Amino acid sequence: MNAKQVHKFVERYLEATGCAVLERSPVHFKVKLSPAADRALTNRPYYWGFVDRTGAEPETMSFVFVTDPAKYEEIEAASARPPLPPGSDAIQAGVHSALNRTFGHVSASAIGARMPRENLFYGSGRMNQLFDAVHQNGKFVYLFQQPDTKAAHPFDSTAYTPWLGSELRQLGAYYEPLLESAEEEQRAAVSLQYENRKAEFVWQLQPRVTASVINCGVFHLAGIE
Incomplete structure (x- = not known):
């Protein structure tokens, strides 16, 4: 310093x-x-x-x-x-x-x-x-939320992009028709590939949060008693 x-x-x-x-x-x-x-x-x-x-x-x-x-x-x-x-x-x-x-x-x-x-x-x-x-x-804080003057109601949702759900929908749109039209001997391989791709997207995009308490606080949020 x-x-x-x-x-x-x-x-x-x-x-x-x-x-x-x-x-x-x-x-x-x-x-x-x-x-x-x-x-x-x-x-x-x-x-x-x-x-x-x-x-x-x-x-x-x-x-x-x-x-x-x-x-x-x-x-x-x-x-x-x-x-x-x-x-x-x-x-x-x-x-x-x-x-x-x-x-x-x-x-x-x-x-x-x-x-x-x-x-x-x-x-x-x-x-x-x-x-x-x-x-x-x-170690502890006591905070009050500053209300957003632009919000119409304290319970209004905040827009966000659901990356995981969007990617899984696109993946399903590709693989599900492919599974329906696949030959019997190829269907198992296509299904395995589909599941592997879904697992890959989940691993990449699903939130993984590890939390440990360092400091604690009491937060007063607008509209929540």
Whole structure:
């Protein structure tokens, strides 16, 4: 997967899981994860166990997902602000800790703290997490048919060409008169040839389907309750 394919995959995942995209560009996403995405990606089983037991309002994590690190660095360098004084990060961490002790959990955005950055590329740990989450949650689908506006009725048949029946009819039109007019000593050979030709057409044209369940889905078709 190249950077554009990674970007498109991440975008589709964020949309499918209901994450709040706070900022985006062709090379990054700044997101606040939805509860479903947070459960799948952040490895916080104790926190989510607490939320499930107490019914507390969950506070999901936020990230900067970078899908093209080189271009993102160029953009950041072009818009770089003056460096913060030494020790600013430690001061922010202390303020955050004090607010947590006083008021409980405080969102990082409330004090301007930086979001953790994740570089996403094929083979990275976070991308593997995304693949695993998609694999686990994408085993089953729930789809609705898009009705054909041209159809007069949902039970109308769709025209198709019955190749096998057509070929067998043509074959019968040739061999059956031949069998009726054949001499007694030739009739067995003609009949055997007819049966062999029918078997050949059946082998060539009869559908042969081998099915095994990989993914399952529930499909709601128009007109069928």
